[in-house]
Amino acid sequence: MAYLTCTALSVGHAGTPVARDISFSVGAGDALFVVGENGAGKTTLLKTILGLQPPLAGDVAFGDEAAAGEVGYLPQKGESQRDFPASVWEVALSGRASRLGKRPFYSRADKSAAAEALHRVGACELRDMPFGSISGGQQQRVLLARALASYPKLLVLDEPTTGLDPEAAESLYRTIDELRASGVGVLAVTHDVAAALPHATQVLEVRDKTAKLHPASAWVTQGGTV
Numbered sequence: 001m002a003y004l005t006c007t008a009l010s011v012g013h014a015g016t017p018v019a020r021d022i023s024f025s026v027g028a029g030d031a032l033f034v035v036g037e038n039g040a041g042k043t044t045l046l047k048t049i050l051g052l053q054p055p056l057a058g059d060v061a062f063g064d065e066a067a068a069g070e071v072g073y074l075p076q077k078g079e080s081q082r083d084f085p086a087s088v089w090e091v092a093l094s095g096r097a098s099r100l101g102k103r104p105f106y107s108r109a110d111k112s113a114a115a116e117a118l119h120r121v122g123a124c125e126l127r128d129m130p131f132g133s134i135s136g137g138q139q140q141r142v143l144l145a146r147a148l149a150s151y152p153k154l155l156v157l158d159e160p161t162t163g164l165d166p167e168a169a170e171s172l173y174r175t176i177d178e179l180r181a182s183g184v185g186v187l188a189v190t191h192d193v194a195a196a197l198p199h200a201t202q203v204l205e206v207r208d209k210t211a212k213l214h215p216a217s218a219w220v221t222q223g224g225t226v
């Protein structure tokens, strides 16, 4: 079973659909990129998948090692994140906060998950640096580690390369490829279709109040843009 399966999903606000009849699944090694014009409904879809708002119809199901809600989430980058007053290590470790429950301190398992996540994204050497002092590409890498430390199987990324130069974006995508090769499944929203496409397995095109699923190779041959 896939980590995430959406079936005949309708998403929207106050009972009014923004996009209807959305069906896709994301499993180990998959990278599904959601594309569409401004206002098409990409963020509404992500929020529905993350359980922040209810589906208007249809179903969101989690399976395998990604139980309900156990999603590593990298939110869209906000300016406030740049000066976040914490070290890289603290940011990575904060991915485990939702697992603390009533415990006052992070456990050895929490620390080892955060350390492993930093290692997997190639950010070990940044560990003791203030988060606000590293580059935008490095910050995104650390926030990817944070998502990975929280739930390492299914990652949901909202515009992961926004604000990065092409080299930093490509480097982040290559890291995401390596994570996929080790069994991670990725669902990402992007406006940067050309850069994302070589790293996608499927493209979900949200348009005209519905969504079409394309294999990434077919999207290339039809010269797809949004």
Ligand SMILES: Nc1ncnc2c1ncn2[C@@H]1O[C@H](COP(=O)(O)OP(=O)(O)OP(=O)(O)O)[C@@H](O)[C@H]1O
Pocket: 013, 014, 018, 036, 037, 038, 039, 040, 041, 042, 043, 044, 045
């Ligand atoms: N809380 C809300 N209440 C009512 N309508 C909303 C709300 N949030 C978004 N919308 C509307 O839903 C539609 C889809 O918005 P959404 O943010 O999902 O689009 P998007 O594809 O993510 O756009 P962008 O690429 O600009 O981020 C838009 O028409 C928007 O105005």
